[in-house]
Amino acid sequence: MSMIKRFKISFSRMFDKLFKKKGACIGIYGPPNAGKTTLSNRILRDWVGNEETMGSVSHIAHETRHAKRRNEVSIESNGHTISLDIVDTPGLATKIDFHDFMEQGMSDSESKKRSKEATEGVIEAVKWLEDLDGVILVMDSTENPYTQVNVTVIGNMEARNLPLLIVANKVDLPDADPGVIKEAFPQHPMVPISALDGVGMDSFYEALAKQFG
Amino acid sequence: MDLISEAKISQMASMEKVRYIIDEVRKGKILVLEKGLNPMEEAKLIEMTMSAIQPDEFSGIEMQSYPSNGDASILGKLFKKQGNKRLTVIGPANQLKTLKKDRNLISALVSASK
Numbered sequence: 001m002s003m004i005k006r007f008k009i010s011f012s013r014m015f016d017k018l019f020k021k022k023g024a025c026i027g028i029y030g031p032p033n034a035g036k037t038t039l040s041n042r043i044l045r046d047w048v049g050n051e052e053t054m055g056s057v058s059h060i061a062h063e064t065r066h067a068k069r070r071n072e073v074s075i076e077s078n079g080h081t082i083s084l085d086i087v088d089t090p091g092l093a094t095k096i097d098f099h100d101f102m103e104q105g106m107s108d109s110e111s112k113k114r115s116k117e118a119t120e121g122v123i124e125a126v127k128w129l130e131d132l133d134g135v136i137l138v139m140d141s142t143e144n145p146y147t148q149v150n151v152t153v154i155g156n157m158e159a160r161n162l163p164l165l166i167v168a169n170k171v172d173l174p175d176a177d178p179g180v181i182k183e184a185f186p187q188h189p190m191v192p193i194s195a196l197d198g199v200g201m202d203s204f205y206e207a208l209a210k211q212f213g
Numbered sequence: 214m215d216l217i218s219e220a221k222i223s224q225m226a227s228m229e230k231v232r233y234i235i236d237e238v239r240k241g242k243i244l245v246l247e248k249g250l251n252p253m254e255e256a257k258l259i260e261m262t263m264s265a266i267q268p269d270e271f272s273g274i275e276m277q278s279y280p281s282n283g284d285a286s287i288l289g290k291l292f293k294k295q296g297n298k299r300l301t302v303i304g305p306a307n308q309l310k311t312l313k314k315d316r317n318l319i320s321a322l323v324s325a326s327k
């Protein structure tokens with residue numbers, strides 16, 4: 001290959017990188033029920049409109065059992081626009097007991113089916129980790145943050161040198177203590193929000209642009 | 214409760230380690246790994262745990278390890294003092310319900326393993 005041709009190819013790659021701004025692909029991770037889908041839906045409501053949603057929300061864990069991707073969401077913050085592909089993932093867990101679903105009033109067969117699908121969802125979420133450019137890790141501020149799920153997600157991002165933003169969700173609840181989350185993972189940026197009522201979303205978008213823009 | 218020494222674990226390939234842990238935990242054992250798993254192995258362990266879950270037989274694992282660096286938390290400091298090892302406790306979920314929340318239990322396990 002001639003010098004010039006080679007130069008042209010690398011130049012066009014550089015051009016793509018600089019100007020096309022192919023949106024980074026960002027996964028929304030966290031334990032079941034942390035509010036990942038609620039947050040995804042709010043992001044779409046704020047920046048896409050059209051009543052488009054990412055998925056259904058439920059107080060019963062493992063509501064999301066398939067990862068869902070929404071491409072090219074344009075988000076504006078401080079005069080800059082970034083385009084992100086956003087993936088809402090099934091809640092990560094190290095255990096799934098169908099009895100927990102039965103306690104929520106589901107039948108035996110429904111509970112076993114949900115449990116089976118939930119295990120597959122977790123595997124899907126773990127596999128997605130390899131194809132992302134960054135992660136938003138959503139935690140419930142009323143819960144203990146020292147969990148294996150949180151440690152594993154953070155460890156994988158650190159090992160790959162990829163950006164991470166921690167979201168301390170549900171700050172509207174009286175027991176919420178986002179300070180505990182900050183204390184647990186002081187090396188990463190954290191924003192306290194309520195995905196449900198929208199508190200803290202401006203700071204969230206600012207942090208998003210800073211981490212992934 | 215079985216203490217798995219660093220020497221034993223470091224001889225195994227990642228896949229062997231994860232397989233070994235799942236097999237032991239499914240037998241009902243609680244393992245204390247002197248040196249934990251790396252983040253990719255932890256992810257693999259979560260995947261394999263999910264595939265092993267069977268209704269009324271095996272509902273998964275409870276596992277606790279600690280962030281390796283930049284950890285200013287109480288637990289982090291506690292573990293740094295013990296020689297900067299990522300000590301990890303793994304057991305069947307139905308037997309270790311308290312592991313996640315009870316810091317005293319974890320420190321008890323730490324002192325028991327020394």
Ligand SMILES: Nc1nc2c(ncn2[C@@H]2O[C@H](COP(=O)(O)OP(=O)(O)OP(=O)(O)O)[C@@H](O)[C@H]2O)c(=O)[nH]1
Pocket residue numbers: 030031032033034035036037038039056057058059060061062063064065089090091092169170171172173193194195196197
């Ligand atoms: N109070 C309060 N509740 C919230 C907030 N965000 C989500 N929730 C509630 O938490 C529950 C779980 O929300 P989801 O958005 O389904 O959680 P998820 O993380 O997507 O859960 P999975 O898909 O099961 O992993 C629902 O009952 C939500 O209404 C919040 O900011 N505050």
Ligand SMILES: [Mg+2]
Pocket residue numbers: 036037038055056057063064089090091
């Ligand atoms: Mg969801």
